[in-house]
Amino acid sequence: MFLRQLDLTTALRPSLLPDETLLFVQDAVGLYEGSYKLPNHQNGHAYLTSHRACYVDNEEPRKYSVALELKDVDKSDFYAGFLKSSPKITLYPKPSKRASLTPWGPPLSVSGSARLSPTSTPPTRHGSPARSFAPSPVPPVTTATWICPICSFSNPVPTNFDPATANAHTPLPPCLACGIKPPLIHVVKAAIAGISKRQAPVVAPVPQRNFDPFASLSQTQLAAAPSFICPRCTFENHPSLIACEMCGASLVSAPDKRLDLSDAASRRIESPGPFLDDQSIESDSVECVKFSFRAGGEKIFYERLKGALVQRKWLLYSAPPVPKPNNPPGAPQNGRSTFNASSSSPIPEKGIGIAGLERRGAELRKNNEVVIGSAFEDLEALMTSAKEIIALAEQFASQASMSSNGNASEANALISQSASALGLVTTKDMLGSGSGSESLYVSELSRNLAEFLTDDSKGILKREGGIMSLVDLWAVFNRARGGVELVSPADFEKAAQMWDKLKLPVRLRRFKSGLLVVQGRDRTDEKTIASLRAWLKELHFDIPKDEVTWDWTHFGRGITAQETAQRFGWSVGVASEELEMAEEKGALCREQGFDGLKFWENWLVELPVETPGSSQQ
Amino acid sequence: MTSTTTDFPFPPHHSFPPFYTLQPVLSTRTSQLASWSHLIQAYCRHHRLFQLSLRDAADGPLFYNRALGRRLSLKDAREVVEWMASKEGGERAEWVGDKERDRFWVWWRRPEEWAGVIAAWVEATGQKNTVLTLYELTESDATASQEFHGMDPELLQRSLQILVKRGKAQIFGSDDSLGVKFF
Numbered sequence: 140m141f142l143r144q145l146d147l148t149t150a151l152r153p154s155l156l157p158d159e160t161l162l163f164v165q166d167a168v169g170l171y172e173g174s175y176k177l178p179n180h181q182n183g184h185a186y187l188t189s190h191r192a193c194y195v196d197n198e199e200p201r202k203y204s205v206a207l208e209l210k211d212v213d214k215s216d217f218y219a220g221f222l223k224s225s226p227k228i229t230l231y232p233k234p235s236k237r238a239s240l241t242p243w244g245p246p247l248s249v250s251g252s253a254r255l256s257p258t259s260t261p262p263t264r265h266g267s268p269a270r271s272f273a274p275s276p277v278p279p280v281t282t283a284t285w286i287c288p289i290c291s292f293s294n295p296v297p298t299n300f301d302p303a304t305a306n307a308h309t310p311l312p313p314c315l316a317c318g319i320k321p322p323l324i325h326v327v328k329a330a331i332a333g334i335s336k337r338q339a340p341v342v343a344p345v346p347q348r349n350f351d352p353f354a355s356l357s358q359t360q361l362a363a364a365p366s367f368i369c370p371r372c373t374f375e376n377h378p379s380l381i382a383c384e385m386c387g388a389s390l391v392s393a394p395d396k397r398l399d400l401s402d403a404a405s406r407r408i409e410s411p412g413p414f415l416d417d418q419s420i421e422s423d424s425v426e427c428v429k430f431s432f433r434a435g436g437e438k439i440f441y442e443r444l445k446g447a448l449v450q451r452k453w454l455l456y457s458a459p460p461v462p463k464p465n466n467p468p469g470a471p472q473n474g475r476s477t478f479n480a481s482s483s484s485p486i487p488e489k490g491i492g493i494a495g496l497e498r499r500g501a502e503l504r505k506n507n508e509v510v511i512g513s514a515f516e517d518l519e520a521l522m523t524s525a526k527e528i529i530a531l532a533e534q535f536a537s538q539a540s541m542s543s544n545g546n547a548s549e550a551n552a553l554i555s556q557s558a559s560a561l562g563l564v565t566t567k568d569m570l571g572s573g574s575g576s577e578s579l580y581v582s583e584l585s586r587n588l589a590e591f592l593t594d595d596s597k598g599i600l601k602r603e604g605g606i607m608s609l610v611d612l613w614a615v616f617n618r619a620r621g622g623v624e625l626v627s628p629a630d631f632e633k634a635a636q637m638w639d640k641l642k643l644p645v646r647l648r649r650f651k652s653g654l655l656v657v658q659g660r661d662r663t664d665e666k667t668i669a670s671l672r673a674w675l676k677e678l679h680f681d682i683p684k685d686e687v688t689w690d691w692t693h694f695g696r697g698i699t700a701q702e703t704a705q706r707f708g709w710s711v712g713v714a715s716e717e718l719e720m721a722e723e724k725g726a727l728c729r730e731q732g733f734d735g736l737k738f739w740e741n742w743l744v745e746l747p748v749e750t751p752g753s754s755q756q
Numbered sequence: 757m758t759s760t761t762t763d764f765p766f767p768p769h770h771s772f773p774p775f776y777t778l779q780p781v782l783s784t785r786t787s788q789l790a791s792w793s794h795l796i797q798a799y800c801r802h803h804r805l806f807q808l809s810l811r812d813a814a815d816g817p818l819f820y821n822r823a824l825g826r827r828l829s830l831k832d833a834r835e836v837v838e839w840m841a842s843k844e845g846g847e848r849a850e851w852v853g854d855k856e857r858d859r860f861w862v863w864w865r866r867p868e869e870w871a872g873v874i875a876a877w878v879e880a881t882g883q884k885n886t887v888l889t890l891y892e893l894t895e896s897d898a899t900a901s902q903e904f905h906g907m908d909p910e911l912l913q914r915s916l917q918i919l920v921k922r923g924k925a926q927i928f929g930s931d932d933s934l935g936v937k938f939f
Contacts, residue, residue: 744784
């Protein structure tokens with residue numbers, strides 16, 4: 140199954156797997172299967188993550204949202220659009236995912252697919268999801284070579300060598316000429332260079348008009364070769380630029396102005412293509428899936444898609460753990476390693492008592508040293524061991540925060556936890572442009588906020604008693620972003636006001652004084668009043684601390700905003716606003732005394748009002 | 757004029773602390789003002805008071821609950837009286853003199869009502885077409901059992917004026933010795 144049903148978060152965005160990060164969002168996207176439109180999948184958001192390409196429908200997101208695992212993607216094509224035909228990105232499934240008789244036969248890229256579909260699994264690595272495929276019909280041919288640093292002999296990179304997963308465990312063959320094992324980094328570099336070279340000859344099976352010859356280059360080459368030609372001055376810009384370096388024209392979606400008849404036309408949902416009438420979205424025989432970009436954003440989507448396909452973060456998820464301390468440390472670096480991952484590791488010694496603990500600590504430190512040392516030697520090597528380094532960094536961070544006397548407030552702790560967990564950040568550069576760029580940013584931010592608030596693991600709203608002021612939320616949210624891509628107050632307020640429109644589970648509420656607060660949709664005024672009333676009822680049985688002169692068994696006693704804040708975990712500002720709300724609804728009445736404002740059950744409305752004179756008339 | 761024979765039994769809400777803070781919310785405030793109006797009228801009826809002075813009453817038991825340590829401020833008390841005097845409050849009070857706004861009539865029975873009560877008494881005792889002095893009406897033993905016994909002379913005059921207008925009575929005589937004849 141190429142297209143799968145997609146799980147959505149409370150805010151109707153794709154729920155991400157651990158380690159998955161959001162790369163790009165674009166609205167006004169339609170979905171094709173083969174050359175047919177998929178019914179009910181013609182107006183939605185496209186989300187590109189490090190692991191998947193997702194389509195979330197605008198109308199019925201829970202029903203018509205699908206995802207496509209990038210690991211199942213064999214290759215991708217870019218079609219720039221022509222006259223009234225929107226730009227499209229085509230994704231082809233891997234051969235094993237395709238029906239046996241596809242019109243195009245075996246994909247051309249198989250010759251270069253050593254990295255895409257490893258056919259022989261090294262014995263040390265098990266359980267990687269990418270390895271469960273049937274072998275490709277054509278044996279992979281490797282073209283990558285590494286030059287021995289000792290004797291300069293040009294050796295082939297082993298076919299099963301994968302630069303994304305390689306680490307100190309990976310067995311490396313010695314140089315064919317001198318028999319000395321190469322350093323890991325050396326081979327990784329050579330393999331990556333080989334991959335980027337191999338990418339170039341891959342040709343799309345169906346030649347298309349307006350096909351950008353640069354589009355099929357890998358990201359590494361793109362970094363060197365500028366590919367975005369400015370539509371105005373034809374200057375070749377670096378692909379990561381949004382505006383032309385020369386003339387400042389927007390590069391993001393640079394449709395020909397003559398073709399762009401109107402905003403409405405560029406966003407049209409009804410496009411002339413035929414619809415697919417059967418509902419077999421999840422059938423096995425998908426030949427390819429097309430994303431049609433009706434409001435631009437296709438170029439950035441394609442760039443990031445290619446980046447994600449090269450980086451293949453999903454492999455990291457199943458990458459082997461940090462090297463064990465009882466392996467000979469530093470083996471890959473000194474070039475004369477004798478270790479054989481499967482056989483040479485000695486039986487781990489069992490440390491007993493304090494000595495054992497100390498030894499274990501020393502080994503752990505040594506191991507950390509090795510990991511950090513090797514990681515920072517080279518950028519590519521850092522990429523291969525990114526997972527370990529991130530784990531280490533998080534561990535150090537938690538140790539650092541523990542040693543700071545626990546001074547950090549709850550919010551700080553929360554932020555340090557969530558900063559790394561906050562994978563779903565919405566940033567302006569993550570979103571496609573086009574006619575609705577600004578509103579797309581705001582609505583994505585709005586969803587992002589709703590997720591941030593309702594995330595049970597963080598429990599931000601719960602910690603604040605189910606209600607918090609918008610200003611507080613803004614501060615916490617921006618701090619959780621770690622100081623980058625901060626949200627402006629104006630955007631923030633706009634995003635918060637979108638909650639109602641997007642039917643998200645949180646709502647923005649404006650108190651009489653103008654204070655804006657955030658609370659769950661299920662928390663209504665009636666519920667607040669009911670809980671206040673229940674509390675005041677309790678006070679009828681609660682013997683007052685001081686001598687009181689009124690009948691407290693009948694009237695209870697007055698409560699201040701401070702007490703209320705304490706009782707319900709609200710801030711004092713929120714508490715007094717809630718009390719005033721209840722007062723306005725007639726549930727409470729106030730007493731302005733020397734010791735401040737107190738609120739009481741409203742006995743005043745239940746008093747007899749008839750006058751003696753009228754009663755006698 | 758005042759007869760403090762027994763203590764006035766204050767209603768329970770007289771010792772409800774928020775009763776002494778004028779409420780900002782309209783519906784609650786209306787109910788509160790009505791209760792105050794009710795309380796003031798009942799208090800005056802009990803003590804047979806026809807006029808009150810805000811300044812004097814502010815320290816009295818009506819507006820100042822010493823046991824509770826709460827009092828209705830002069831300003832709020834004035835609000836209450838204003839409300840009582842308004843149409844909404846049933847015109848149960850009236851300022852004495854327009855300027856000072858200190859003394860006020862408490863109409864636990866309005867002059868028209870008093871007129872009705874007196875006319876009914878005259879009818880019941882068969883004193884139509886006889887002449888009675890005003891002093892006789894309020895101070896004689898014959899009226900001791902009546903509510904208008906010991907009534908404020910100014911109020912009595914106002915009430916009789918209403919009867920005169922209706923053509924049911926006639927007042928004659930000079931300032932000191934006024935007489936009234938009922939028809």
